[in-house]
Amino acid sequence: MQAVRRTGGRAVGVLEAVRRSGGRAVGxxxxxxxxxxxxxxxxxxxxxxxxxxRGLGMxxxxxxxxxxxxxxxxxxxxxxxxxxEAALGDLGxxxxxxxxxxxxxxxxxxxxxxxxxxxxxxxxxxxxxxFRRLTLSVSYSTYLDKSWNVTIRDxxxxxxxxxxxxxxxxxxxxxxxLRIAAGSRVSSHLALGAAVxxxxxxxxxxxxxxxxxxxxxxxxxxxxxxxxxxYTGLGFSGSALIDFGPGLRLAxxxxxxxxxRAWVGDVLAAETDLPITLGGGIRIAPSPSVRLAASISxxxxxxxxxxxxxxxxxxxxxxxxxxxxxxxxxxRGGQLPFGPGTSAPTEVGVAAGTGRAFSAGRAVLxxxxxxxxxxxxxxxxxxxxxxxxxxxxP
Amino acid sequence: MRALRxxxxxxxxxxxxxxxxxxxxxAPGQCPEFCPSGSIQIVDTVLATNIxxxxxxxxxxxxxxxxxxxxADVPGAVDSRGILATAALTDPVTLPGDTNPDPILxxxxxxxxxxxTRRDTAAHNLLLTFYRLPFGLDSTTTFADLxxxxxxxxxxxxxxxSLLAKxxxxxxxxxxxxxxxxxxxxxxxxxxxxxxVTVKFDSAQAxxxxxxxxxxxFGIRVGADVPTSLGIATRASGILSAxxxxxxxxxxxxxxxxxxxxxxxxxxxxxxxxxxxxPPAPLDSTLAVGGVPSARSLLRVTLPRxxxxxxxxxxxxxxxxxxVAWQGAPTDSFVVEAHTVLAxxxxxxxxxxxxxxxxxxxIRMGAKDTVRxxxxxxxxxxxxxxxxxxxxxxxxxxxxxxxxxxxxxPSAAAASRPSLRLTYARRFPFGRP
Numbered sequence: 001m002q003a004v005r006r007t008g009g010r011a012v013g014v015l016e017a018v019r020r021s022g023g024r025a026v027g028x029x030x031x032x033x034x035x036x037x038x039x040x041x042x043x044x045x046x047x048x049x050x051x052x053x054r055g056l057g058m059x060x061x062x063x064x065x066x067x068x069x070x071x072x073x074x075x076x077x078x079x080x081x082x083x084x085e086a087a088l089g090d091l092g093x094x095x096x097x098x099x100x101x102x103x104x105x106x107x108x109x110x111x112x113x114x115x116x117x118x119x120x121x122x123x124x125x126x127x128x129x130x131f132r133r134l135t136l137s138v139s140y141s142t143y144l145d146k147s148w149n150v151t152i153r154d155x156x157x158x159x160x161x162x163x164x165x166x167x168x169x170x171x172x173x174x175x176x177x178l179r180i181a182a183g184s185r186v187s188s189h190l191a192l193g194a195a196v197x198x199x200x201x202x203x204x205x206x207x208x209x210x211x212x213x214x215x216x217x218x219x220x221x222x223x224x225x226x227x228x229x230x231y232t233g234l235g236f237s238g239s240a241l242i243d244f245g246p247g248l249r250l251a252x253x254x255x256x257x258x259x260x261r262a263w264v265g266d267v268l269a270a271e272t273d274l275p276i277t278l279g280g281g282i283r284i285a286p287s288p289s290v291r292l293a294a295s296i297s298x299x300x301x302x303x304x305x306x307x308x309x310x311x312x313x314x315x316x317x318x319x320x321x322x323x324x325x326x327x328x329x330x331x332r333g334g335q336l337p338f339g340p341g342t343s344a345p346t347e348v349g350v351a352a353g354t355g356r357a358f359s360a361g362r363a364v365l366x367x368x369x370x371x372x373x374x375x376x377x378x379x380x381x382x383x384x385x386x387x388x389x390x391x392x393x394p
Numbered sequence: 395m396r397a398l399r400x401x402x403x404x405x406x407x408x409x410x411x412x413x414x415x416x417x418x419x420x421a422p423g424q425c426p427e428f429c430p431s432g433s434i435q436i437v438d439t440v441l442a443t444n445i446x447x448x449x450x451x452x453x454x455x456x457x458x459x460x461x462x463x464x465x466a467d468v469p470g471a472v473d474s475r476g477i478l479a480t481a482a483l484t485d486p487v488t489l490p491g492d493t494n495p496d497p498i499l500x501x502x503x504x505x506x507x508x509x510x511t512r513r514d515t516a517a518h519n520l521l522l523t524f525y526r527l528p529f530g531l532d533s534t535t536t537f538a539d540l541x542x543x544x545x546x547x548x549x550x551x552x553x554x555x556s557l558l559a560k561x562x563x564x565x566x567x568x569x570x571x572x573x574x575x576x577x578x579x580x581x582x583x584x585x586x587x588x589x590x591v592t593v594k595f596d597s598a599q600a601x602x603x604x605x606x607x608x609x610x611x612f613g614i615r616v617g618a619d620v621p622t623s624l625g626i627a628t629r630a631s632g633i634l635s636a637x638x639x640x641x642x643x644x645x646x647x648x649x650x651x652x653x654x655x656x657x658x659x660x661x662x663x664x665x666x667x668x669x670x671x672x673p674p675a676p677l678d679s680t681l682a683v684g685g686v687p688s689a690r691s692l693l694r695v696t697l698p699r700x701x702x703x704x705x706x707x708x709x710x711x712x713x714x715x716x717x718v719a720w721q722g723a724p725t726d727s728f729v730v731e732a733h734t735v736l737a738x739x740x741x742x743x744x745x746x747x748x749x750x751x752x753x754x755x756x757i758r759m760g761a762k763d764t765v766r767x768x769x770x771x772x773x774x775x776x777x778x779x780x781x782x783x784x785x786x787x788x789x790x791x792x793x794x795x796x797x798x799x800x801x802x803x804p805s806a807a808a809a810s811r812p813s814l815r816l817t818y819a820r821r822f823p824f825g826r827p
Binding site: 002050051053054055056064102107109110112150152156158159167173205207209211218220222223224225229262263264269270272304340341377378379 | 424425426427428429430431432433434436526588683706707708709774815817819821822823824825826827
């Protein structure tokens with residue numbers, strides 16, 4: 001109900017558009033929009049993982065539903081994926097997009113399997129051509145997800161007696177990436193882009209310890225500490241798309257983020273180096289209805305905190321169909337930056353999805369499904385993620 | 395086309411519904427591999443020298459303001475006796491239907507009623523012995539002042555156990571025992587575990603002396619097969635206290651049958667207190683708690699800034715060592731209370747009496763073991779209000795309710811000084827990866 005109230009104003013406005021167009025398709029889009037925007041308060045956070053608890057968090061993916069449905073391979077070529085700004089030059093008109101996703105995660109550690117579920121809204125973006133060759137964009141995506149909740153049972157020696165207790169440590173929030181980007185189709189063979197990334201966000205952190213009663217008495221009072229940590233940071237990125245003939249396109253992108261500063265009140269609690277990202281991709285379109293793509297990226301997380309790793313990620317996928325309902329599928333693999341042990345946790349996954357264009361392509365509804373498996377340090381995570389995205393080009 | 399749209403609608407609703415589900419993010423942690431790098435740090439420490447400038451003060455509550463008269467017969471430890479003074483009767487009196495005042499000629503009898511709030515149920519042959527005392531009793535009367543009257547023959551002796559043996563349920567359902575031979579009675583309040591005792595005195599035992607306006611003084615001693623003690627409710631207790639009922643003869647000229655009319659006059663009590671031996675020892679350098687008049691001890695704590703500003707108190711225990719154990723009947727209990735001081739004005743420091751800022755500990759009779767008072771609430775209050783004085787006052791529960799007094803070693807006694815054992819949590823390192 002709260003979500004309906006919150007989105008009520010927007011829904012009424014769009015309903016007016018429904019009445020004007022009178023299309024059932026638009027009605028479907030409205031329904032999808034309401035579902036996408038009906039969200040818990042921690043919207044614009046990304047998927048999380050046990051691997052993000054110890055470290056800076058779980059890095060977000062700079063991918064729209066379309067790109068993610070092909071394993072991420074299309075992200076460098078997708079104007080609404082906040083990965084490579086050069087692709088903005090091909091948008092050609094005002095475009096807005098949003099996505100949401102729910103992950104069902106089974107975390108198997110030792111002989112214990114825990115089922116977890118999270119809903120996130122990791123992307124919101126707008127792009128508008130301002131000159132003939134220049135498109136500006138503002139997008140909001142998840143940079144680091146720091147939402148987790150851990151319960152620990154243990155005991156400690158207090159006043160000569162072993163005293164059992166239960167700890168509940170939780171973090172809710174993350175670091176978001178506000179990207180202000182510009183992309184330009186410089187020539188028919190070259191597109192360039194650049195962006196400034198403002199990193200901001202906060203987490204609500206809670207640490208609670210409850211001691212077991214001694215007999216009927218709670219001799220030791222519970223510990224309950226809460227605080228809010230605010231994060232700031234800055235980054236720059238640049239990218240290029242180069243066309244070699246009508247069916248072959250190459251992408252190159254780079255990003256450098258300086259430092260993530262964690263503030264507790266006005267006190268600087270921590271300052272962490274952020275990674276440099278380098279990557280590239282290739283897209284082959286043998287026919288107008290077939291697009292094959294692959295990409296690779298490297299992120300230098302190892303300098304961030306002790307025990308973190310540099311990561312190399314790859315993806316490959318295809319988008320089939322030139323009409324309003326393409327079919328997408330892809331695979332991805334790579335490493336995760338934070339985990340126990342001496343080697344980086346690994347991640348492999350497959351994805352599939354489709355889209356549906358309405359009103360002569362003015363609105364596109366994308367859905368996708370992703371299956372991931374992450375392994376490392378004895379933890380085996382298997383994740384199903386359902387994705388919904390809405391792109392509007394009025 | 396229509397089927398395709400329907401399939402799309404279903405897929406959209408399914409995906410949207412899945413995205414709208416509630417979250418479940420809590421997972422058991424396996425530490426340290428999959429736990430946050432920071433953890434809750436608990437520190438247990440003894441502040442051995444942080445209690446200082448401690449003092450004891452006497453004179454907060456007196457026997458005649460106590461909630462109960464303390465009667466005890468514990469040879470070698472304490473001999474405590476109750477004293478009562480009755481109010482004057484109005485003489486002459488104006489009887490109903492008469493306009494002329496009529497003089498009281500004398501008494502038929504007097505019934506003294508009182509409420510026993512506490513007794514030793516394990517002590518057999520519990521005897522209450524009543525003495526006639528001078529009516530000029532007051533709050534300054536001492537045990538030695540009444541040695542003579544108490545040394546005389548008693549007015550009455552009532553065996554409480556014998557009276558209780560006669561208890562039966564009456565037509566109203568009350569548990570009442572009556573000794574028809576003596577006129578004594580007892581009513582048992584099983585809810586509050588109290589006894590309402592009525593003792594009858596005849597005209598020789600409780601004479602009406604016109605010159606004294608009917609004022610009488612009574613003394614009560616307790617005895618049993620074993621050392622024992624009991625408590626009798628006073629006017630300060632807020633429950634039914636002692637009272638007398640006079641049965642007197644009045645010279646009436648209006649009565650049709652005789653010139654003597656038997657009238658009932660309830661009488662009041664002007665003093666209900668107790669005297670005891672030995673008298674309280676004067677204060678010395680130790681930290682005295684209890685006694686009559688009651689003594690309190692003020693302990694000032696220097697709480698380290700690091701703890702006061704950023705720690706969360708998990709447990710705090712005040713550790714004090716008795717220098718002089720308290721003495722009393724085996725069944726007596728001594729509860730010492732630690733109160734937060736609202737403002738440090740020394741002896742006149744106002745204390746918080748609400749339960750959130752008061753902690754207690756029971757001390758066994760004669761024990762000189764270390765006394766540990768859990769004062770977690772108090773220290774938590776100090777941490778939450780950094781302007782509050784970090785001082786606490788020790789006082790007995792039911793101040794002046796008994797002469798029992800315990801004395802603790804002060805901070806000047808280096809080897810046995812009071813200390814504060816603190817268990818606290820350090821500030822969690824929020825924000826650090």
